[in-house]
Amino acid sequence: MVTATFQPSKHPLAEYIYRLERGEALLKDSPENVMEVVGILKSYGVVLDAYSNNLNYIAEHQFLELFPFFKYFNGEVTFNKLAQYLCHDRINFEYAEYCMKAMFWHGGGGLDSFLDTSEFTQLAQKAIEAKLKGNFVILTLHKIFPDFLFEQIRQMAYYSGLGQFWRIMADMFLSLSDLYDQGKIKTIPDVVQYILDALVADANTPITYQVKIKDQVYDILPKSANLTFLMDTAVPYVEAVFFRGTPFPGTISYNAQAYQIPFDQGSFAFGALYADPLPIGSAGIPPTLLMQDMRHFLPDYLHDFYQQTLRKEDDLRVQICTTFQKSMFCVTTAAIKGLAPFPLDTINMEEKLANRKYLEKWMNRFLSSRILDVNH
Amino acid sequence: MLSVLILLPLIGAVIISFWPQKIGENDSSPLHKNLALLCSLVILFWTIFLVFQFDPNQGGMQFSENLTWIEWLGLNYQIGLDGLSLPLIVLNSLLTVVAIWISSETIERSRFYYALLLLLNVGVVGAFLAQDLLLFFLFYEVELIPLYLLIAIWGGQKRGYAATKFLIYTAVSGILLLASFLGLVWLTGAKSFAYGPLLSQTLPLATQLLLLSGILIGFGIKIPFFPFHTWLPDAHVEASTPISVLLAGVLLKLGTYGLLRFGVALFPQAWQELAPFLATWAAISALYGASCAIAQKDMKKVVAYSSIAHMAFILLAAAAGTPLALVAAVAQMVSHGLISALLFVLVGVVYRKTGSRDVDYLRGLLNPEKGLPVVGSLMILGVMASSGIPGMVGFIAEFLIFRSSFPIFPVQTLFCLIGTGLTAVYFLLMVNKVFFGRLTPELANLPPVQFSERLPGLVLAVFIIILGLQPNWLLNWSEVDTAAISNQLTVNQVQLTMKN
Numbered sequence: 045m046v047t048a049t050f051q052p053s054k055h056p057l058a059e060y061i062y063r064l065e066r067g068e069a070l071l072k073d074s075p076e077n078v079m080e081v082v083g084i085l086k087s088y089g090v091v092l093d094a095y096s097n098n099l100n101y102i103a104e105h106q107f108l109e110l111f112p113f114f115k116y117f118n119g120e121v122t123f124n125k126l127a128q129y130l131c132h133d134r135i136n137f138e139y140a141e142y143c144m145k146a147m148f149w150h151g152g153g154g155l156d157s158f159l160d161t162s163e164f165t166q167l168a169q170k171a172i173e174a175k176l177k178g179n180f181v182i183l184t185l186h187k188i189f190p191d192f193l194f195e196q197i198r199q200m201a202y203y204s205g206l207g208q209f210w211r212i213m214a215d216m217f218l219s220l221s222d223l224y225d226q227g228k229i230k231t232i233p234d235v236v237q238y239i240l241d242a243l244v245a246d247a248n249t250p251i252t253y254q255v256k257i258k259d260q261v262y263d264i265l266p267k268s269a270n271l272t273f274l275m276d277t278a279v280p281y282v283e284a285v286f287f288r289g290t291p292f293p294g295t296i297s298y299n300a301q302a303y304q305i306p307f308d309q310g311s312f313a314f315g316a317l318y319a320d321p322l323p324i325g326s327a328g329i330p331p332t333l334l335m336q337d338m339r340h341f342l343p344d345y346l347h348d349f350y351q352q353t354l355r356k357e358d359d360l361r362v363q364i365c366t367t368f369q370k371s372m373f374c375v376t377t378a379a380i381k382g383l384a385p386f387p388l389d390t391i392n393m394e395e396k397l398a399n400r401k402y403l404e405k406w407m408n409r410f411l412s413s414r415i416l417d418v419n420h
Numbered sequence: 421m422l423s424v425l426i427l428l429p430l431i432g433a434v435i436i437s438f439w440p441q442k443i444g445e446n447d448s449s450p451l452h453k454n455l456a457l458l459c460s461l462v463i464l465f466w467t468i469f470l471v472f473q474f475d476p477n478q479g480g481m482q483f484s485e486n487l488t489w490i491e492w493l494g495l496n497y498q499i500g501l502d503g504l505s506l507p508l509i510v511l512n513s514l515l516t517v518v519a520i521w522i523s524s525e526t527i528e529r530s531r532f533y534y535a536l537l538l539l540l541n542v543g544v545v546g547a548f549l550a551q552d553l554l555l556f557f558l559f560y561e562v563e564l565i566p567l568y569l570l571i572a573i574w575g576g577q578k579r580g581y582a583a584t585k586f587l588i589y590t591a592v593s594g595i596l597l598l599a600s601f602l603g604l605v606w607l608t609g610a611k612s613f614a615y616g617p618l619l620s621q622t623l624p625l626a627t628q629l630l631l632l633s634g635i636l637i638g639f640g641i642k643i644p645f646f647p648f649h650t651w652l653p654d655a656h657v658e659a660s661t662p663i664s665v666l667l668a669g670v671l672l673k674l675g676t677y678g679l680l681r682f683g684v685a686l687f688p689q690a691w692q693e694l695a696p697f698l699a700t701w702a703a704i705s706a707l708y709g710a711s712c713a714i715a716q717k718d719m720k721k722v723v724a725y726s727s728i729a730h731m732a733f734i735l736l737a738a739a740a741g742t743p744l745a746l747v748a749a750v751a752q753m754v755s756h757g758l759i760s761a762l763l764f765v766l767v768g769v770v771y772r773k774t775g776s777r778d779v780d781y782l783r784g785l786l787n788p789e790k791g792l793p794v795v796g797s798l799m800i801l802g803v804m805a806s807s808g809i810p811g812m813v814g815f816i817a818e819f820l821i822f823r824s825s826f827p828i829f830p831v832q833t834l835f836c837l838i839g840t841g842l843t844a845v846y847f848l849l850m851v852n853k854v855f856f857g858r859l860t861p862e863l864a865n866l867p868p869v870q871f872s873e874r875l876p877g878l879v880l881a882v883f884i885i886i887l888g889l890q891p892n893w894l895l896n897w898s899e900v901d902t903a904a905i906s907n908q909l910t911v912n913q914v915q916l917t918m919k920n
Contacts, residue, residue, distance in 0.1 A: 322859050325789035355868045359789035 050396055057407040060415065064403055065396075067389055069377040070410075071370050072419045073232040076349075081235055081371040082224040083346035084364065088371070089217030090341040091334065092210045095140035099207030103200050107255045108175045108193065110182070136333035140206070146284045148202045150309055153280035155205050155251065158269045159198045168197045171255060171262040201264055204253040209277035212249065216242040221343070232374060239378040247274035274382075282379050286372055287409060289315035316372050317413045321365035335361035338368070370418045380406055421473075421483045422499050424466055425509065425545045429516075432459030433538035436531050450525040456534035460517045463541070467513040474506055479900040481551060489555075494605070494612035499549040503901035504680060507750055507894060508548050508673055511757045514883075515669040516541050518876045519662035522765060533574060536566035540666065547674055553601040553682070554613040560674065561594050567663070567671065575658040582651075582658035589651040593641035597678070600634035604686065607631075615681075621689070628690035635683050636694070642675030643731045646705040656724040661768025664720065668727050669761035673753045676734045680749060680905065684738055688908045691741070698739035699825070699832035705732035706839030713846040719770065719777040722850050723763045726806060729839050730756045733821050736836050740825040741909045746902035747895055748820030754887070754894055755805075755817035762802040762880040769795050769873055770854070773866045779850050784859035792869055796855040798877045803847040805884045808840055812888035816895075 106112040253265035291298040386395035481500030543563025550556035572583035641648040709729030737749035786796035805812035
C-alpha cells in the first residue's frame with residue numbers, strides 16, 4: 045500500500061496555492077485592499093445594474109429588429125436623451141455588448157450547449173415565424189440563408205443570459221458595499237466569502253428567456269432547459285471575460301498570421317486578469333469604456349484614496365482598472381473555492397491531494413496573469 | 421519710446437541684482453523670478469503698445485532716437501524701428517516672458533540668473549534697434565556675455581566646454597563683423613558709423629565682396645550655417661531649457677536679421693554677385709542640418725539640427741532678394757522663432773518629467789492617463805508646423821520662400837524642398853519613438869504636468885496657428901520695408917545692365 049504524502053508544491057505560484065489552502069485569497073489581505081476592492085465593486089454594481097437593464101431591454105424589445113438604432117435608449121427616445129447621448133453623457137452600453145460577445149464567442153456551459161440543440165431551433169423557428177409574419181423579403185432571405193436569424197437569436201439569448209447574470213451580480217456587489225459601510229466586511233477573505241456565499245445562494249436561480257410578439261409569449265430559453273445562474277452563466281462568464289477575453293486593438297496588435305492568437309480558444313489569455321491597465325484611456329481599448337462608466341460612481345473614500353497618489357486623479361481610469369483587477373482576483377478566488385472538488389480546508393489527505401492538483405491547474409493559467417502585479 | 425525697451429530690462433537687471441538678501445538665506449527665491457517676470461511682462465506690454473503705434477505703411481525708421489555718444493569715434497546712440505525689426509522685437513519680448521516663466525523657481529543663484537536673462541534681453545533688443553553699425557556691434561557683443569554665463573553656470577554636465585565653444589565661435593563672428601564695419605566706414609570715408617543704405621556704392625566691387633564676406637561669415641557663424649554650426653548643438657544640449665528657447669527663438673535671428681540689414685541692404689551689388697553661391701550654401705546647409713537631425717538620439721539635438729536646416733531657408737530667400745522673398749525671410753524668422761521655442765519648451769517638460777531626452781529610451785508618452793498627452797499633442801502640432809503643414813505659420817513662411825526663390829534659383833530651391841521634406845522624416849521618427857507605442861514600466865509613474873507648465877506651449881501653439889490662418893498680421897508689418905531693401909537690389913541690377 046502506497047501512503048500518499050503531502051509534499052510542498054513546486055509550482056512557480058506555489059505561494060498562492062498555499063494561500064488558498066490556508067483559506068486566504070489570491071489578493072493580499074490589507075485594509076487598503078479591502079477599501080479599494082469594496083469601493084470599486086460598489087461602482088461596478090451601479091454600472092452592472094445599468095448594463096443589465098439594457099441587455100435585458102435589448103433581448104426583450106429589440107428581438108430581431110434589423111435596425112436597432114435606439115437599442116441603448118431603453119425605450120425612452122426623447123430629444124434630451126438623444127442630446128445627452130450625442131454629448132456622451134451616458135453609460136457605455138457598448139462595453140456590455142463587448143462582454144456578451146466574448147461569452148458568445150467562447151461559449152461553454154449549458155447555455156452554449158442548449159443553443160445547439162434541436163429544441164432551441166424549434167423554439168427559435170416559432171419566434172422567427174411569429175416575428176416575420178407577412179415580411180416576405182426577410183422570410184425569403186431566411187430560407188436562402190437559414191443560419192443567419194438563428195445566430196441572431198443565439199446572440200439575443202446571450203444578451204438575456206448576461207443581463208440576468210449581471211442583475212444578480214449588481215445586487216450582490218451593492219449589498220457587499222452596504223455591509224462594508226456597516227463594518228461587517230473587514231478583510232479580503234471576508235469579501236471572498238461573501239461573494240462565494242452569494243454565488244452559492246443564487247447558484248440554482250433559473251435562467252430563462254421569453255419574448256413577447258404580438259401579445260403572444262415565445263420561449264427561447266425555457267425553464268425545462270434547466271439553465272441555472274452559476275454553472276450556465278457565471279462560470280462561462282468568468283472563463284470568457286476574466287480569462288480568455290478577446291484581443292483588442294490598441295497599443296499591442298495581435299497578428300493572427302504570425303500565430304500570436306492561439307487556434308485553441310481555451311488557450312486565450314487576453315481576459316481581465318491578464319489585461320495591462322496602462323493602455324486604458326487610449327482609443328480602441330474596450331475596458332476604457334467600463335472605467336469611464338465606473339468613475340462616475342466611485343465612493344468618496346476611493347476618490348480620497350486616488351487623490352493621495354502621485355498624479356491624483358489625472359490617471360483615474362488606469363487606477364480604477366488596477367483596483368478593478370484586484371477585485372476580479374477576489375471574485376476569481378470565490379469561483380475557485382466554489383468549484384473546488386473538496387473543501388479547501390479538508391484534512392483528508394486524498395482530498396487535499398485532489399485539491400492541490402486542482403489548484404495547480406488553476407495556477408498554470410495564472411502564470412502570465414497580473415497576479416504578481418496586483419500583489420506587488 | 422524705444423529706449424524704454426532697452427532701459428526697462430536694464431533697470432530690472434539692476435534691481436534684481438541688488439535686491440536685499442537676508443544673511444544666511446539661500447540665494448534662490450521665487451521672488452526674483454516674479455520680479456523678472458513682472459519686468460518682462462511690462463516690456464511685452466510696452467512692445468504691444470509700440471505695435472499699435474507703428475504704421476506699417478509708412479516705411480523707413482519710426483520712433484527714431486538719435487544722441488551723439490562719442491563724437492570723435494563717430495559713435496551715436498541712434499535707434500529706430502522698422503518693419504524688419506518690429507516682428508523680431510515682438511518675438512523677443514514674448515520669448516523672454518516664456519523663458520522666465522519656464523525657469524525653475526528653485527534655480528540656484530536666482531538673482532544672478534534673472535539679471536543675466538534681462539541683460540541678454542538688453543543686448544538683443546539693442547541690436548535689433550541699433551541704427552549705427554558700431555552701436556549694433558556693441559549690443560551684439562553685450563548679448564554674448566550673459567549668454568556665455570547662462571550656459572556656463574546653469575548648463576549641463578559639459579557646460580564649460582559648450583559655453584567656451586560658443587564664446588570662441590561668436591567672438592570670431594564679432595571680430596569679422598567689426599572688421600567689415602570698420603572697413604566699410606573707413607574705406608568710404610564716412611564720418612560716422614550711422615547706418616546708411618548704399619554706403620558701399622563708392623567702393624570697388626572687389627572691396628565690397630571682401631567686406632561682405634566678413635559679414636556673411638560673421639553672421640553665418642551666428643545663424644549658424646554649415647560648416648560654422650558645430651557650436652550650436654553643443655550649446656543647446658548643455659543649455660537649460662529657457663536658454664535654449666531664447667537661443668533658438670531669438671538669438672539666432674540676430675544673424676539672419678544682420679544678413680538682411682547689413683548684407684543685402686548695405687552691399688546690394690556684391691550681394692547680387694554672390695547670390696547664386698549663397699543659394700547653394702543655403703541648400704547645402706539645409707540638407708546637412710536635416711541629414712544630421714535624422715541621426716540624432718537626443719531630442720534637443722534633433723531640434724537643434726532642425727534649426728540649422730530651417731535657418732538656411734532664410735539665406736535662400738535673402739539670396740533671391742525679391743520683395744516676396746524678403747518678406748518671406750522675415751516671416752520665416754518669426755515662424756522658426758515660435759516653432760523652435762515651442763519644441764524646446766516641450767522637450768524641456770519631457771526632460772523634467774522623465775529625466776531623459778533619449779529617443780531610444782522614451783516611449784509611449786502620448787498615453788492619455790499616465791503619459792504626457794497634452795505635451796505630446798503640442799509636440800505633434802509643433803512638428804507639423806515645422807514640417808510646413810498648411811494652417812500653421814511654418815507653411816506660410818516656407819511656401820513663400822520657395823515660391824519666391826524657385827524662379828530665380830530652381831535647383832537650389834528643389835534641394836531646400838528636399839530639406840523641408842526631411843523635416844517630416846526626422847521629426848516623425850522622433851515623435852513616433854517618444855510618444856507612440858506602449859508606455860514602458862520605467863515611465864509608468866511620471867509626475868503630472870501642471871497647467872502652468874503647459875501654458876507657455878499653449879500660448880506659442882496659439883500664435884503658430886493664428887499666424888498660419890491669418891498671415892497678413894505678420895507679413896503686413898514688413899512688406900514696405902523689405903520691398904525697399906529689395907528695390908535697392910533691383911536699382912543696382914538696372915544700373916549694372918545700363919553700364920554693360
